Amino acid sequence: MAIEPRERLIVALDLSSIEAAQALVTKLGDAVSFYKIGYQLAFANRGLAYAQALAASGKRVFLDLKLHDIGNTVAQGVKSVARLGASFLTVHAYPQTMDAAVQAREAGLRILAVTVLTSYDDYDLKHAGYDATVKALVAGRAEQARVLGVDGLVCSPEEAATVRSIVGKDLVLVTPGIRPAGSQSGDQKRIMTPAAAIAAGADYLVVGRPIVAAPDPKAAAAAIIAEIAQQAAMEKQHA
Ligand code: C5P
Numbered sequence: 001m002a003i004e005p006r007e008r009l010i011v012a013l014d015l016s017s018i019e020a021a022q023a024l025v026t027k028l029g030d031a032v033s034f035y036k037i038g039y040q041l042a043f044a045n046r047g048l049a050y051a052q053a054l055a056a057s058g059k060r061v062f063l064d065l066k067l068h069d070i071g072n073t074v075a076q077g078v079k080s081v082a083r084l085g086a087s088f089l090t091v092h093a094y095p096q097t098m099d100a101a102v103q104a105r106e107a108g109l110r111i112l113a114v115t116v117l118t119s120y121d122d123y124d125l126k127h128a129g130y131d132a133t134v135k136a137l138v139a140g141r142a143e144q145a146r147v148l149g150v151d152g153l154v155c156s157p158e159e160a161a162t163v164r165s166i167v168g169k170d171l172v173l174v175t176p177g178i179r180p181a182g183s184q185s186g187d188q189k190r191i192m193t194p195a196a197a198i199a200a201g202a203d204y205l206v207v208g209r210p211i212v213a214a215p216d217p218k219a220a221a222a223a224i225i226a227e228i229a230q231q232a233a234m235e236k237q238h239a
Contacts, residue, residue, distance in 0.1 A: 002236070003203060005229035009221060010034040010062055010174070012208035013041050018050040024217060025054065031221045034087075036206055038064040048084060055085030062088035062174075062206075066114055071100035082106040088174070090114050090154060093141040098148045110151035112174060115141040115163070118156045118190065135162075142166045157192035157200055164201035176206040180224060183210045194224050195231040 011032050013021045021041055025032075035054060041047045042065060055061045063086040067074050074091065078101045081089050086109060091101045093113035101111045115138040116125070122133050130137065138155070142163045145153055152172030155163045160175055167173075179191040186209055197205055207224060214220035 002232065005232055006031075006225050007033055007060075008198075008204050008228050008232075009225055010036050010204050010206045011211050011221065012036045012038065012064075012176070012206050014038065014208050014212060015041055016044050017041075018044065018046055021050060024212060025059070028211075028218055028221055031218050031225070032059075034060040034062065034204070036062040036064050051086065052084040055087075060087040061085065062090075062112075064090050066090045066092055067101065068092035068094060068097050071096050074100040075104035078104040078109070078111070079106070082109045088112050088152070088172075093145055093150075093153075095144055095148065098145055098150050102149045102151075105151075110172065112152040112154050112172065113141065113145045113150045114154045115145075115159075118177070138163065139166055146171060152203075154206075156190045157197040157202060158190045160197065160200040160202050172203045173201055174204045174206060175200075175202040176208075178205045178207050178210070178224075180210055180220075180227065194227040198228055198231040199235070 009032060013035050015021045037051045051061050051063060063081055067077055068091060074097050088110050090112045091097050093115045098113050105111050116134050120134060125132060125134060138159055142153060143166055146167045152174060153163055154174045156177050157175045160173055164173060175197050177188045177191050178194055178197055179185055181193050185191050194205055211217050211220045
């Protein structure tokens with residue numbers, strides 16, 4: 001079933017205090033329904049309690065904690081995250097880790113796998129002891145994720161079309177690295193506009209600085225949602 005355009009935008013709460021996060025959430029109001037909380041806010045004072053409160057207030061929460069440990073530890077961690085009321089949780093795409101997370105997840109929580117961190121290139125992989133290119137490793141791990149029943153993958157918009165062809169349409173694809181036309185790219189090297197990322201097969205877009213650092217965050221979010229809606233409507237017409 002098609003996801004509402006407004007629900008396809010996930011705003012990254014990359015802030016160091018829950019007060020700053022709440023101020024932004026208040027400013028965005030009904031314009032935004034989905035938030036990503038990563039290390040920066042989760043490990044800030046009362047960060048996880050804030051994630052729980054945000055979920056209880058009716059927002060959807062993506063906990064980007066990129067878990068990776070022995071299976072039992074991952075499984076127990078996933079159960080605790082499920083109790084916080086989060087909708088999405090990331091784990092690294094290692095078979096044992098994905099399997100443990102999938103087995104331990106509870107209704108309402110989807111497990112997303114991170115294939116290869118986008119800061120890694122072929123040289124970095126070699127340096128880390130891998131005998132594979134980024135492209136081959138992403139493809140192999142995407143296939144393993146599908147076989148293990150993982151709910152979705154986080155990938156760069158550039159990889160989205162390839163990953164989609166490997167995992168089919170049932171897995172959720174979430175892409176960061178989104179920049180509306182004309183905005184600052186910051187440290188993101190592989191970027192796409194919201195419309196292009198949707199066209200490449202992304203279900204959800206993670207957007208941080210173009211909204212968090214905008215003079216008017218609510219207007220910035222609304223413009224991105226409008227772009228998602230326009231692209232989705234066009235695709236529907238051509239379906
Ligand atoms: O500010 P910006 O839109 O670049 O934020 C993107 C968000 O997505 C950040 O929270 C960042 O950690 C996350 N992310 C990313 N690239 C990845 C994985 C996650 O930018 N490959």
